[in-house]
Structures are given as structure tokens and as C-alpha cells.
Amino acid sequence: MKHVFLASLIAGSIALPAYAADYTIMAPAAPGGGWDQTARSLQTAFQQEGISKNVQVMNVPGAGGTIGLAQFASQQKGKDNALIVGGYVMVGAILTNKSPVTLKDVTPIARLTGEDEAIVVPASSPIKSMADLVAALKKDPGKVSWGGGSAGGVDHIAAGLIAKASGVDPTKINYIAFSGGGEALAAILGSQVTVGISGYGEFESQVKSGTLRLLATSGEKRIPGVDAPTLKEAGVDVAVQNWRMVAAAPGLSAEQKAKVTADVQKLATSKTWQETLKTKGWQDTFLAGPAFEAQLAKDISATEGILKDIGLVK
Amino acid sequence: MSQEPLIKAEQRRPDWAALVIAAILIAIAGVIFFDAARLREVTGYSPVGPATVPHWIAIGLVLLAIWTIIAAFRGDFPEREKQEIKPVVWVIGGLAAQMLLLNTAGFSIATGILFAATAAGFGKRKIWFSLPIGIVLCLVVWLIFAGLLQLSLPAGPLERLFQ
Amino acid sequence: MSTFEFLMQGVVVAMQPMNLLYALIGVTLGTAVGVLPGIGPALTVALLLPVTYQLDPAGSLIMFAGIYYGGMYGGSTTSILLNTPGESASIVTALEGNKMARAGRGGPALATAAIGSFVAGLIATVGLAFIAPYIVKLALVFGPCEYFALMVLAFITVSSAFGDSTLRGLTSLFIGLALSLIGIDQLTGQTRLAFGVPDLLDGVEVTTLAVAMFAIGETLFIAAHGSFGPDKVEAVKGSIWMSANDWARSWKPWLRGTAIGFPIGAMPAGGAEIGTFLSYATEKRLTKHPEEFGNGAIEGVAGPEAANNASAAGTLVPLLTLGLPTTATAAIMLAGFQQYGLQPGPLLFATNPQLVWGLIASLLIANFMLLVLNLPLIGLWVRLLTIPKPWLYAGILVFATLGTIGANPSVFELGMLLAFGVMGYIMRVLGYPIAPVVVGLILGPLAEQQLRRALAISQGDFTVLFTSPIAAVLLAIAALALIVPLILRARGRGEVLSQMAANED
Numbered sequence: 001m002k003h004v005f006l007a008s009l010i011a012g013s014i015a016l017p018a019y020a021a022d023y024t025i026m027a028p029a030a031p032g033g034g035w036d037q038t039a040r041s042l043q044t045a046f047q048q049e050g051i052s053k054n055v056q057v058m059n060v061p062g063a064g065g066t067i068g069l070a071q072f073a074s075q076q077k078g079k080d081n082a083l084i085v086g087g088y089v090m091v092g093a094i095l096t097n098k099s100p101v102t103l104k105d106v107t108p109i110a111r112l113t114g115e116d117e118a119i120v121v122p123a124s125s126p127i128k129s130m131a132d133l134v135a136a137l138k139k140d141p142g143k144v145s146w147g148g149g150s151a152g153g154v155d156h157i158a159a160g161l162i163a164k165a166s167g168v169d170p171t172k173i174n175y176i177a178f179s180g181g182g183e184a185l186a187a188i189l190g191s192q193v194t195v196g197i198s199g200y201g202e203f204e205s206q207v208k209s210g211t212l213r214l215l216a217t218s219g220e221k222r223i224p225g226v227d228a229p230t231l232k233e234a235g236v237d238v239a240v241q242n243w244r245m246v247a248a249a250p251g252l253s254a255e256q257k258a259k260v261t262a263d264v265q266k267l268a269t270s271k272t273w274q275e276t277l278k279t280k281g282w283q284d285t286f287l288a289g290p291a292f293e294a295q296l297a298k299d300i301s302a303t304e305g306i307l308k309d310i311g312l313v314k
Numbered sequence: 315m316s317q318e319p320l321i322k323a324e325q326r327r328p329d330w331a332a333l334v335i336a337a338i339l340i341a342i343a344g345v346i347f348f349d350a351a352r353l354r355e356v357t358g359y360s361p362v363g364p365a366t367v368p369h370w371i372a373i374g375l376v377l378l379a380i381w382t383i384i385a386a387f388r389g390d391f392p393e394r395e396k397q398e399i400k401p402v403v404w405v406i407g408g409l410a411a412q413m414l415l416l417n418t419a420g421f422s423i424a425t426g427i428l429f430a431a432t433a434a435g436f437g438k439r440k441i442w443f444s445l446p447i448g449i450v451l452c453l454v455v456w457l458i459f460a461g462l463l464q465l466s467l468p469a470g471p472l473e474r475l476f477q
Numbered sequence: 478m479s480t481f482e483f484l485m486q487g488v489v490v491a492m493q494p495m496n497l498l499y500a501l502i503g504v505t506l507g508t509a510v511g512v513l514p515g516i517g518p519a520l521t522v523a524l525l526l527p528v529t530y531q532l533d534p535a536g537s538l539i540m541f542a543g544i545y546y547g548g549m550y551g552g553s554t555t556s557i558l559l560n561t562p563g564e565s566a567s568i569v570t571a572l573e574g575n576k577m578a579r580a581g582r583g584g585p586a587l588a589t590a591a592i593g594s595f596v597a598g599l600i601a602t603v604g605l606a607f608i609a610p611y612i613v614k615l616a617l618v619f620g621p622c623e624y625f626a627l628m629v630l631a632f633i634t635v636s637s638a639f640g641d642s643t644l645r646g647l648t649s650l651f652i653g654l655a656l657s658l659i660g661i662d663q664l665t666g667q668t669r670l671a672f673g674v675p676d677l678l679d680g681v682e683v684t685t686l687a688v689a690m691f692a693i694g695e696t697l698f699i700a701a702h703g704s705f706g707p708d709k710v711e712a713v714k715g716s717i718w719m720s721a722n723d724w725a726r727s728w729k730p731w732l733r734g735t736a737i738g739f740p741i742g743a744m745p746a747g748g749a750e751i752g753t754f755l756s757y758a759t760e761k762r763l764t765k766h767p768e769e770f771g772n773g774a775i776e777g778v779a780g781p782e783a784a785n786n787a788s789a790a791g792t793l794v795p796l797l798t799l800g801l802p803t804t805a806t807a808a809i810m811l812a813g814f815q816q817y818g819l820q821p822g823p824l825l826f827a828t829n830p831q832l833v834w835g836l837i838a839s840l841l842i843a844n845f846m847l848l849v850l851n852l853p854l855i856g857l858w859v860r861l862l863t864i865p866k867p868w869l870y871a872g873i874l875v876f877a878t879l880g881t882i883g884a885n886p887s888v889f890e891l892g893m894l895l896a897f898g899v900m901g902y903i904m905r906v907l908g909y910p911i912a913p914v915v916v917g918l919i920l921g922p923l924a925e926q927q928l929r930r931a932l933a934i935s936q937g938d939f940t941v942l943f944t945s946p947i948a949a950v951l952l953a954i955a956a957l958a959l960i961v962p963l964i965l966r967a968r969g970r971g972e973v974l975s976q977m978a979a980n981e982d
Contacts, residue, residue, distance in 0.1 A: 024466075036523065058466040059520070060885060063661055063678035070675045071887065096666040097678060142359055145934045151666035174359050176930050177664050186745035189799065192620035193934060206799070312666050331907060339648065342655050349670050353662075360933035364662040367925045368669065371654045378648050385644055392908045401700035405874070406899065409693070412878060413891040425878060429871045435700045436867035444871075452875060465510075465524060465883040 022054040023263075024076075025246075026084040028068025029061050035085045037280065038112065038244050042085070045272040051263050064093020064150070070101040076249035080256035083109075083264075087244040088154050091303050095313050096152035103296065107248040107257055110264050111292050113277065114243040114285035117158045117218035118200040119231075122191045123211055130216045130234035133195060134166045141172040147184045147193035151177040152312045154242040155184075155197045157303060158218055160310040161238045162231065170309040188212065199242055200226075201281050243285060245292075261288055331394075332386035339379040346372040404435030420470015421460070422452040483830050484606060487838030496539050499532065500839070500846040503540035507547020508850070512554055513880040514561045514688045518789075519806040520884060521548030526813050538836055541813055542843035545806070546598070549789055550847055553590045553782055558583055558861055559873050561692035565683045566785045568915055569753040571691060573770070573777030580773050583859045584717035589727045589775055590782040591851045592719075597735040597783035598844040601790030604739055605797070606837050612791075613798045616744045621931035622941050624744075626951035628924035631751050633955045634758035635916050641771075645909045653917020656681050663922070664929050676889040683919055685881055689894045690911045692877040694901020696870045701902070717856055727779040730760050734783030741784075742791020750919050756784035758958075790840070797833065 023046060027039035036059060043055040060068035065086055076082035084106060094102050121127045127136060137144050141163065148155030156177065160170040176193055178184035185203065188196035189211060196203065196212070200223060206212040207226075214228040220239050222230055231238045248260045267273050268286045277284050287295060307313040350365040350372070385391060408431025415424040429448030430441055438444055449472070456473055459465040490496065503525075510521045525544045532540060552567040557574035570590065577586040604612070619627075659670045660680030671677040719727070737759065738752035760776040761767070770777060792807045814836075861869070881894050901911055928942075935941040943949055 040523070040526075056466055058886070059523075060887070061679060063675070067675050067678055097661065097668065099675070101675075142936050151662075151664055174933060174936070176933055177666075178930075179663060179926075183745050185799070186617060186795065187620060190617035190620055335648075335907065339651075342652075346655060346658065346670065349672075353667055353669065354665075359936045360664075360929045361937045361939075362929050362932055364665045364667050364669065367928075368658050371651060371658065371921075374647075374651050375655065378644070378651055381644050382648065390644075394906055394908070395702070397701040397906060399701070402697050402902070405693075405697055405700050406895065409874070409878070409891075409895045409898065413888055413895060416882070416886075416888065416891065421882065425875055428878065429875050432696070432700075432871040432874050433867040436870055438867040444867075448871065448875075451872075455875065455879060459510075459513075459879065459883065465516075466886055467879070467882055468886055 022056075022081060023052045024056045024058060024082050026058045026060060026068055026072050026082070028065035028072070028084060028086065028090070029059065034244065035065065035087065038246075039085045041273075041276045041280070042083070042246070042267070045267055045270060045276060046263075048272045049267060049270045051266055051270075063097055063099075064153070065090040066093050066097050066099040066101065069094075069103075069106065070099065073101045073105040073250055078251040079249050080252055080260055082249045083260070084247050085244060086247055088242045088299065088303075089150075091300055092152045092154065092157060092307060095304055095307050103247070103300070106250050107252050107260075108293065108296055109246050109248050109257075109261055110268065110288035111243050111245045111285055111295070112268065113282040114219075114241045115199045115201060115283060116223055116241055117155065117197060118203050118207070118228075119162070119215045119218070120188065120196045120203050120207065120212040121194070121215060122188060123213055124191065125194070125213065127195070127215070128213070130229070130231070130236060133215060134236065136194075137163060137166055137168050137173075141168050142174050144195060145174045145176050145193040146195055146197055147176050147178060147187045148197040149178065149184060151175070152307060152310075153177075154199075154240070156310065156312075157306050158238070158240050159197050160306050161240060162236055164306070164309055165231075165237045170306070171311040173310070204281070241285070244282075245296075264288070329386040329389060329391050332382055332391050336379040336382040336386065339375045339382065343372040343375040343379070346375070401435035401437075405432050408432050408435070416468055418470065420473045421456050421467045422449050422472050423470055425452040425455075426450075483834035484838060487831075487834040487836075488841065490535055490835060491539055491838045491842040496536055497842070497846070499536045499540040500543045500843050501850065503543020504547040504843060504846045504850050507544035507549075508551045508554075508847075509547075511548030511551025513551075513883065514555055514684070514692060514877050516564075516880045516884055518545060518548035518552075518564065519804070519809055521551070522806060522809045522813070526809065535835060538832075539839040539842060541810075542836070542839040543846060545789075545810070546840070546843045546847045547850075549786065550591070550594055550851065553594070553785070554587065554858060555876075557586045557590060557778070558858060559692065560695050561873060561877055562684075562687050565687060565750045565915070565919060566753055566788075567782075568687050568691075568750070568912065569757045569781040570778055570785075572757070572912060573774050576771070576773030577775065577778065578859075578862065582773060582775075583862060584855055585719045585723045585775060586773075586778050587855045587858060588719045588852065589723065589779045591848055591855070593727065593731040593734065593779045593783040594786040595844055595848045596731045597738065597785075597787040598790060598847075599841065600732075600735050601739045601742075601787040602837060602840050602844065605790055605793055606834075609794045609798050612740060612743045612794050615740070616795060618947060619744050620945075621927045621934065622945050622948045623951065624927040625924060625931055625942060626945075626948035626955070627751070628920055628927060630951050630955040630958070631754055631920055632924065633958050635754045635913070635920075642908070645907075646913055649904065649909050649911070649913035650917045653914035654921040655917075656686070656914070657918045657921030663926055664933075674889075676887065680922075681893065681918060682885070682890070683915065684884065685890060685893055686897050686918055687915050688877050688881060689897035690901035690904075690914060692873055693894065693898025694905055694911065696874060697898065697902035698905045699866070699870065701906075717859060723775055726766075726775050730756070730776045730780035731783040733759060733763075734780040734785075735787040737780075738784030738787030739791045742788025743794040744791075745795055752784040752788040753781040754916065756780040793840075797836075 025039045025042055027036040029035040039057045043057050046052040046055045060071055068084065069086065069090065072082070072084045091103070093099070127133050146159045148159065156175050159173055159175055163170045163173045178187060184196060184198055187193050189206065200217060203212055207214045214226070216229050216231045216234045217223055217226065218231050218238065218240050220230065246264060248257065265288060304313065346368050350368040353365040408428040411431065412424045412428040415427065426445060426449030429451065430445040433444045434441065453472060456467055457476060460467040461476070506525055507521055510516060510524060511518060522545055526541070552562060552564040553570045556562045556567040556571040558578050560571050560575040562568040562571045574586045574590065577583060659677055661668050661678055668678055734756045737756045741752040757777055757780060760780040761770050764770065764774060764776050766774060792804050796807045796811060878891065878894065881890055904911060931941055932939070943952065
């Protein structure tokens, strides 16, 4: 028994430097995904920049982040040291899952990163350009199978927007949902599907090595150093970006919100965070305050519209 | 192992436990049918939609239920060993207590109770002895896994002393 | 021959004493966390990755490899000793491994698992180094139709390999399939059988079900035997080390497990579990001691453990050559690689040979350290079983729930753990096998999704399921696996009958 007490004393003394009032970041996804990586990068940056000494990451996976969101909103109410990572996928998931807890039930703080969607075909495909793809889509939408991430996610939404802008009925697109970009990429490389749609980062190395042909990217501007038009340049009037954000608990006072925003702002401009963005290949689309809130509201209503068009939301 | 041979006469009667299982299987199938009925068939291109596979599984369950009923009347089920209920209740009670106390009492106390209850289920009924051991053991576990290895385990009053 | 030189250079770097120490620390930490039931290698690596950031690139890469292998191996220890699989890929190990441990043969079971993992890891890592580009081409040929055929094969081999009653085996499997329906349908985003409960949207977690049915169900079952329960567990009977006979029976399963696990791991939607299922079924077919299966056959531990480790190395094939993370663990590794400036993808082997070969050398060293750490520990692990039953089972439940809480700290998850634990207990009492439930939960959604994807791509043409040559071959093997045992059994029954007739004379 003595040993147990001794061990607990030793363990206790090692654990002592940790104290309360440090951030807990919830990643509403399983380890490994984009939100988990964002949360863990935030953890590292918070600690290295000395903004917060001890940061814990908590994974609550499931349902496009809505399970984690619901848990976060109910358990962390009023606490100014709790953060949750989220993004555009969550906006879609809240709508398709009819989640009772929405982004209105937390305090969105800032948008952190953004990523353009990329539309690719295998190098051997007869489709050479966006115009070819639109023509094929108009001829027989069922023959054009789209490989991308989960149903109702940003990939699906982008495919629906492209169809709609090309004058094709969005309910007629043949979208094949894969679990995660990796499986979709394999299906595209193996020519199992006609066209692939996912975040540019998923395809980057394949595009550079020439195994995939990049038809277009979905941002307002071209990606620097990438030789492909934007959708708008290619004549498809669509601009959409996948983004990730960080939100705080509901029920914060104005001071508490200001404090969290200041911390996140400090983090976003820090050297550690900027380096993380570079190594991970994430675009810096930092936006906070009222501007972010307005953008968020706009994104939510636009997403609801297209999900209705695709037929995923009534 | 004590395998009390069942009496012959008992074997000829239908096996009630098996009939209950058949009823449960049919109930599960019913729930699946009920749930599948409200799904929208939004897939345009695959003839196998979101409700098709649930239907197949539910039909399979019904067939298995029928098979189970036949087996029950034929006495095809193996004889069962005698079960003591009291230890089972101890362990289940320990698990339930842990579940309910976890977020308020914290990891160590809640899991310590589970420890003591399980030990009690296996015959160590001296709670005044096993409970403190359980709590201290779980606290050490908490310190190692939550403190050093950053696993997120709920903290209660006891854990906060070490934070 | 430059490939070989690069590899040698990497090994020399990794062999430096300091780096060996890092490998040992990594393996120890990885094992410590990976041993918790419910916490698989993915979470282990995610938790411990920051520890490696403090070191120089070579050291951190090596420690990382150690954590990875440690996390992988940790699961099989609890599977064998406590019948509590730490992750889905070591569920099969529990079937025979725990039976061996009960019979006082825990030492040989742990040893064959450790050495089998080492052998498989060694072969697969070398395979990764030399044939990755070819394997990956093969893997990409697999589309939804081929995966569907593979799932059919897995279903058939697995269901014929579990349990002694077809009715009860099938019932267990269908309960698993029914559970697998719960959650969001991936292809249309609709929820099934969740009844508005948000915690059910993502379905039943495989590890929760496995930990509940195996660890908690088993604990309840043993408790219910009370004072008239089975004799005390004999921790050691005979040698703690593998006998000559054990070696003779293990080496072929190691190699076969490696051959099955590596290519399946390399397939983007293969999954480590499926390799272990197929390996178990293969060993059961080929063994000279069929009567031992279900009672602790060493082949049933050696094969699946080798398959598990080989398929883990296999997942590195698409990861390194395509930049394609096919499992959660691989996704975390990708994040780790980026930290070391390694950008996996088709150009990696050309642009960054030092790092790639450094990584492969690190994996080899870590694999070796795992053996160094674990073989001497076997004696200690086996002693766990000499702890009096009340404390042993109390401890098992503490660690089983600890894993679940650590992976997802929610009351609902613990509630599911309890409910499935009770279900596992009742099924045990009534003589239903447990493993098919877990198998159904894993394979059900995979098979359904691939079928529907295949049919959507073909716009409803069912013939695509049979016309692809690979799918046709896999389905043919599946058909054989179904029919041959029936014929053999019929013939066997005939022999028995004729023998009985002869005896009556």
C-alpha cells in the first residue's frame, strides 16, 4: 500500500504545475481530421506563445460536429475558458441532421482558416476543362459521378452549386459520398468516379505530380502558384470556400467575450500560428467581430438554400 | 463448473428463454421496419436506397425468429448453467453508480465506487476497506493519464486538489 | 542499389544510442496508453505526438514510430490476458488468446503475438520499402464493386468460422447488423434508428461495443458463477516461453497473416480488422488441430496478430506513395509527418529520400524495440492473472471504463457500455457467440456503402457486381468457402454414419 501512496505523491508533484482557468478546446471530431488538427495546432500555439499555460484538447466525434456542439453548448455555459473548433461542414450538418443545437447556441469568435475546393479528373480522363465537364453534365447528369466527402458536406454543396449554375437540376447530380477525402481520392485515382471534388490540399500532391488534372478551384481568387482558373473564370458563377472557425461557450458577458476574442486575435497573429498555417498549407482567412458574424449569417442562409435545391433538406 | 443435468421432462417443454429471444428479434425487426418507412428515397441512381438494406436485415431477423421458435420447441438449445443474481446486481450497480456520479464526483470517486462494488460482487464485501483502495488507485490512474498523458478525464473535488 | 544504401544509412542513424533510447521511451509510452481498452493507436498517437516535438527531427521521428508500434501492440496484451480487446483489430486475438491464457498458456500466447507482430512488421516494412509502388497500383484497381465482393468474402469466411450453432451464430451476426444501421446514412445524410438522440447520430462505436461485450459481459458472467465458479485461473502451466511445438505451429501463420494483412492494409478501404478476420478463418481451415480452435489454438493468435501488424505497415503504402490517409491513425501520422517537413505524395520518394528511408529505418528499429521491451515483460504480465479474482475484475472494469471515458467522456457512452455489457452477459448465458455481433457492426456498413456506391456509379446496373474480374474471383472464392465445408460436412457425416453402422454389427 505504501508504494501506491508514494507513487501518487510523486505523480501528484509532477502534475502540480497544471492549474485551472486554462483553455479546454473541444474538437468535435475523431482524432486525425481537420478539426482535430486545428484544435491540436491551437493547443500548441496557445502554449508556446504563453497565452495559456495548459491547454487540453477533447475529442467528441460525430455527425459533422453536431454531437460535440450540443455537448459543448450544454456543459460549458458561461465559462470563458472553453473553445470549440468548427467550420462550414458544421453549418451543413446542423441543417441535414436537424440538430436542435445550432451555432446560435454558442458564441462564434473568429474564422481562422479557409480552403478552396478543387475540381479534378484523372489524367487519363477525356474531360479536359470545366467547359467539357459542364457539357457532359448537361448531356446526362447521371453519367457524371462525383466523388467527394460526406453527404451534405461542403464537397456535396459545391457540386450542387456547380450543377445549378450550369443550368442542370441539382437533384439530378450523381454524388457518391465517401468517408473522408482519402477514400474519395483513391476512387478518383482509380477512375472509379468521373470527377473528384474536395479541398485543394487533398489533391495538391497528385496535381503537382500530374496524375490528376485540376479543372478549377472554387475561391474568389486563384490559388497562388496554381495553374488553374477559378470557377468564375471558367464561366461557372460559383464561389465557395470551406472554412474553419473557433467559438466560445454560450452565455458570456461582453467582457468575457472580449477577453476570449483578444486571446484568439493574439494567437492568430503569432509567429507559431503563422508557421503552422504554412506547414499545414492552410490559408489565413482570419475574420473576427461583427464582420465575421455577418459573414456567418450569410453562409448559413446560402447553405440552407442549396441543401434544399439538392433535396437533402426539406 | 456445475452442470446440473436438466430433467428430461423439462427438455420437452418449449424453452421459454428462446421464445423470449424470438419475440425480441421480431420486436427489433418491427422497429427497423417502422424507422425505414419514414426515410426518404432521395438517391436518384442506386436502386438500393437508404431503406433497402434495413428491410433486408429486418426480414433476416424475422426468419431467424421463426427458426428460433422451431428450435425452442424441439429443445435444441444447450442447457444453461445456474446463475447467481446477487453478484451481477453488485457489478451492474457499480457501473450505474459510476455513470451517474462521473460528472459531479469526478473520475476517482465514481470509478472507485465501481471498483469497490465489483470487488463486492466477487465476494469482498468489506467496503470500508475496498472503497478507499479503489479511490486511491483511481486517483493515481487519473494523475498519470490526465496529468501526464493529457487524456481528458472528468475532474471532481478530489482531482481539483491536484490541479 | 541506391535504395538499399539509403536504408542502411537510415538504420545507422537510428542505431545511435540516444535514438535507441528515444525508441524505447516511445514504445513504453505507446504501450502504456495503447493498453487501455477503447483507446486505439489513433488516439494514442494523437495524445503523445506533442511529446516528440521537443526532440531533433531524427529523434522525434524515431520516438513517433515507437509510440505508433507501442499503441498497436498494447491492444493485444489486454485481449489475451483479460479478454478485453483494446481496439477493433485485436478482437480476433481475444478469441483464442484469452482461452490460452485461461489454460495457463498466456506466456506462449503473448510471445507468439509479440514475435508474430515483429516478424510481420519486419517483412511488411521491407515490403513497404521495395514494392510499395506496385502494391499501390493494385490497391487502386479496387473500386466499390471489388470492395463489395471482398466484404461478401469476409462475411462468409467469418460466419463459418465462429460458433458451433448456425442459428445462434447468424442471430448474433444479425443483431450486429441491426446495430450497424444506427446513425447517419453516409450516402444520403439521413439518420436511421437514432430516434432524435444526438448521441446516436454517429452510430455505435465499435470499441464501445467490443469492450462492453467482451470485458463487462465476461465480468458479469464470471461473477454470476459466484462461489461455485470455475477453478482459479492457473497463471502458468508448463513453460512460460514458447515450446518447440509452439514455434512449429506459429511460423506459418505468421507468414500467412503477413501475406493477408499487408495487401489488405494497403487498400484504401480495406481496414485492419478484415485482415485479422480472414487470417483467423484461414488458420482455422488449415490447422491440423481443429479441435483446439475455440479452446485456445496458438495459430488463432499468431495469424491475426501478424495480419494486424502487417496491415498497419500496409496503410503506410497509400500514405507515403499517394499522400492518402486511409485510417484515423494514418491521418494523425500525416499530421505528424508534416511537422517533420515530410509531404507524403507521389513525389515523396524522389524529392525526400533521406526522410522516407529515415522513417522506414525508424519503423524497423521501433519494431525491434517493441520486442525488446515486451518479451521480458511477458513474465510480469502473466502474473496479473495471479491477482485474486475480486481485485482483478475490479481492475479490469476500472481500465475498461477508463478507456471509454478517455475516448469520449459522456454519460451516454457509459450507458451504452453498461447496456451492451448486460446484453453480452445474457448472450453468454444463452450460449450465443459474441464475436459475430462485433463483426456485423464492422462489416455491415462497409458492405452496404460499397454496394450502393457501385450501383449509383453504374446507374442501377446490377451486373457490375460480377463483371469486374477481381470481384468475380473474390465472389467465386466466397462461394467455394460456403459450399466446400457443406460438402465436407455431408461427407463427414456419411463416414460417421457408416462407422456407426459398422459398430452395430
